[in-house]
Amino acid sequence: MTKRTGRRRFTQLAASFFSIIVFLFLVGSAVFLLLTHPKSPLPDHWNPLRDLSITAPVSLVTRFQLNRALADKAQCKAVLSADEVTFAEMEDLVVDQNCGISGRGLLSRLATADVRGVETRCTTALRLAMWEHHVVQPAARDILGTEARALRHLGSYNCRRMRTAQGQDSRWSSHATADSIDIVGVDLADGRTVNLLRDWSAGGPEAEFLRRIGRGACDWFRVVLSPNFNKLHADHFHLQGPGWGYCR
Ligand SMILES: [Zn+2]
Numbered sequence: 697m698t699k700r701t702g703r704r705r706f707t708q709l710a711a712s713f714f715s716i717i718v719f720l721f722l723v724g725s726a727v728f729l730l731l732t733h734p735k736s737p738l739p740d741h742w743n744p745l746r747d748l749s750i751t752a753p754v755s756l757v758t759r760f761q762l763n764r765a766l767a768d769k770a771q772c773k774a775v776l777s778a779d780e781v782t783f784a785e786m787e788d789l790v791v792d793q794n795c796g797i798s799g800r801g802l803l804s805r806l807a808t809a810d811v812r813g814v815e816t817r818c819t820t821a822l823r824l825a826m827w828e829h830h831v832v833q834p835a836a837r838d839i840l841g842t843e844a845r846a847l848r849h850l851g852s853y854n855c856r857r858m859r860t861a862q863g864q865d866s867r868w869s870s871h872a873t874a875d876s877i878d879i880v881g882v883d884l885a886d887g888r889t890v891n892l893l894r895d896w897s898a899g900g901p902e903a904e905f906l907r908r909i910g911r912g913a914c915d916w917f918r919v920v921l922s923p924n925f926n927k928l929h930a931d932h933f934h935l936q937g938p939g940w941g942y943c944r
Contacts, residue, residue, distance in 0.1 A: 732745065739752075740752065741754075741755045741758065741761075742755050742756075742757050743757065744760050747761065747771060747775055748761035748764070748765045748775050749779060750778075750781065750807050750825050750826060751779050751829055754830055762826065766822065766823075769798070769818060772818040773799070773801070773818055775822060776821060776825065779807045779825070780805075780807065781803070781805060781806055781807055781821065781825050783802070783804075783818065784802040784804070786801050788800050789815075791855060794855070794868045794872050795855035795868075795873070797815065797816070797853055797873065797874045798873070799819060800815065800816070800817055800818075800874070801815075801816070801818060802815055803815075803821045806824060806829070807828060808829065808833055808844070809843075809844045809847055809882075810846040811824075811846060811849060812846070814877065815852065815853050815874070816852035816877060817873070817874045817875065819937050820852055820875060820876065820877055820937055823917050823935070824877060824916075826916045827915075827917070828844065830912070831909050831913065832847070832882065832909050832912075835908045839904050839905045840890075840902070842884045842885045842886040842888070844882045844883070844885070845884060846882070846883040847879055847881075848882065848889075849877055850878035850879075850880055851871075851877070851878065852871065852877040853871060853873075854869065854871040855872050856869050856871060857872075859928055860926075870936045870937070870938065870939070875936060875937045875938055876919075876934055876937070877935050878933065878934055878935070879933045879935060880892055880893070880931055890902045890905060892906060892932055893930060893931040896930075910933055911943070913933060913935050917936055918936060918937060918939035918940065918942070919936035919938075919940070919943075920943045921934040921936075921942075921944060922944065924944055
């Protein structure tokens with residue numbers, strides 16, 4: 697290689713390196729503007745920097761937005777009130793190291809359906825609201841031709857140890873921190889009621905509806921136990937926020 701071709705190669709390399717830097721800078725600026733500009737054409741539900749909206753369509757960014765809201769009490773409450781979920785704030789319940797409710801409130805209405813007043817934590821209310829809007833309502837419309845008017849439950853907070861088919865376990869239940877809620881059925885807008893004990897194994901559209909909302913709960917809760925799991929769950933879905941990802 698002569699000295700001249702060597703120099704030309706070097707100039708070419710430097711030029712392409714420079715073009716790459718300019719290109720990356722332009723792409724970076726465009727992405728930054730897209731994410732941060734108040735008049736950005738990017739919808740909020742596609743923008744990881746924007747807060748979660750319960751009623752917005754689900755996108756690839758929704759999980760990220762949800763995790764942020766779950767990790768921050770104030771943001772969790774703000775997300776609920778932005779979509780008119782009724783969650784009356786209460787003082788945190790401090791019992792001992794096993795029992796208590798952090799981010800406590802009285803939940804009485806989700807984005808569309810009612811729920812009989814239940815003391816729970818914001819994270820449980822938020823997961824439940826996502827499930828109601830994105831799973832329960834669409835399933836009620838598609839399979840039963842109506843809307844869900846109210847979710848029936850057996851409560852959320854209960855300072856107790858876990859129950860298993862063999863009896864009591866030494867570990868504490870996720871209900872002891874209101875990280876779970878037990879759902880027994882759904883009241884429909886046309887006056888019908890669907891409940892797990894009667895309809896889960898009865899066949900027909902009610903059973904199909906319950907199976908679909910049970911499966912769909914796994915998108916919004918980490919642990920979901922249905923009548924398929926054991927006899928203790930014959931009459932309810934156990935919907936649990938934290939956990940190891942178990943859906944049965
Ligand atoms: Zn439970």
